[in-house]
Amino acid sequence: MVTENVIEVRGLRTQFGSHVVHDGLDIDLRRGEILGVVGGSGTGKSVLLRTIVGLNSPAAGTVRVLGQDVSQLAPLAREALERRWGVMFQDGALFSALTVRENVEVPLRSVPGLTPAQRQSLAELKVSMAGLPWSANGKYPSDLSGGMKKRAGLARALALDPEIVFLDEPTAGLDPIGASAFDRLIVGLRDALNLSVFLVTHDLDTLHACCDRVAVLARGRVLTTGTMAQMLDVDDPWVHEYFHGPRARAATALKE
Numbered sequence: 001m002v003t004e005n006v007i008e009v010r011g012l013r014t015q016f017g018s019h020v021v022h023d024g025l026d027i028d029l030r031r032g033e034i035l036g037v038v039g040g041s042g043t044g045k046s047v048l049l050r051t052i053v054g055l056n057s058p059a060a061g062t063v064r065v066l067g068q069d070v071s072q073l074a075p076l077a078r079e080a081l082e083r084r085w086g087v088m089f090q091d092g093a094l095f096s097a098l099t100v101r102e103n104v105e106v107p108l109r110s111v112p113g114l115t116p117a118q119r120q121s122l123a124e125l126k127v128s129m130a131g132l133p134w135s136a137n138g139k140y141p142s143d144l145s146g147g148m149k150k151r152a153g154l155a156r157a158l159a160l161d162p163e164i165v166f167l168d169e170p171t172a173g174l175d176p177i178g179a180s181a182f183d184r185l186i187v188g189l190r191d192a193l194n195l196s197v198f199l200v201t202h203d204l205d206t207l208h209a210c211c212d213r214v215a216v217l218a219r220g221r222v223l224t225t226g227t228m229a230q231m232l233d234v235d236d237p238w239v240h241e242y243f244h245g246p247r248a249r250a251a252t253a254l255k256e
């Protein structure tokens with residue numbers, strides 16, 4: 001069976017002034033998979049996510065999403081491509097002056113021909129798909145718990161029925177029960193909607209619960225990619241410590 005890559009990054013170089021974050025980085029996301037992107041703090045996981053969705057310009061290399069080179073697209077083609085992915089930023093990045101439903105309606109405003117009532121119904125559907133109660137629709141971000149904010153951010157990422165969803169540390173700051181509910185939600189949505197998921201995380205439980213493959217960032221590139229089982233055999237001190245350390249053992253025990 002041929003595996004289709006929905007994201008292909010080749011030879012990526014990213015830098016801020018003289019600070020080189022990525023140098024010769026390659027990474028693929030396959031259609032339908034959940035790829036966990038891990039690495040020490042500051043290794044450039046969030047910058048990679050932002051670069052793939054076009055919020056950072058790479059110094060060199062190519063980023064192809066759904067077969068198209070992101071940097072070569074004319075504005076209209078670019079907007080059309082952007083409608084095929086959704087991004088959930090770490091803090092939810094919600095507009096504080098808008099209710100949850102209005103936040104989810106924002107991307108829907110770009111869809112021609114939708115009446116306000118249709119937009120509202122679609123937004124309410126996404127809010128419920130993200131596991132929020134009906135009452136959350138009318139709440140403002142300041143009235144939400146951290147977990148609810150993340151679900152609202154996820155609802156907005158799902159607004160346009162994307163093929164790819166980017167999640168930046170979706171379980172950071174959640175209590176363990178909330179985090180594992182979020183893990184189940186991610187897998188359930190992937191299965192139901194055939195999403196491809198690019199998931200930046202530090203959470204070993206999430207890697208076990210959700211990810212088909214893991215990509216480890218270190219020293220400016222992807223050091224290794226594989227299943228969780230394959231990670232256990234990687235002969236690199238950081239990777240070994242990460243996947244064999246006490247937290248990893250606890251996560252493995254929990255999974256078993």
Ligand SMILES: Nc1ncnc2c1ncn2[C@@H]1O[C@H](COP(=O)(O)OP(=O)(O)OP(=O)(O)O)[C@@H](O)[C@H]1O
Pocket residue numbers: 016021039040041042043044045046047048
């Ligand atoms: N806009 C920017 N201008 C300058 N430097 C930046 C900018 N954005 C990120 N960086 C730097 O790029 C490096 C990678 O940052 P990034 O946020 O991607 O790390 P990360 O791997 O996601 O870390 P963490 O796990 O702690 O969230 C850091 O050294 C950061 O300071």
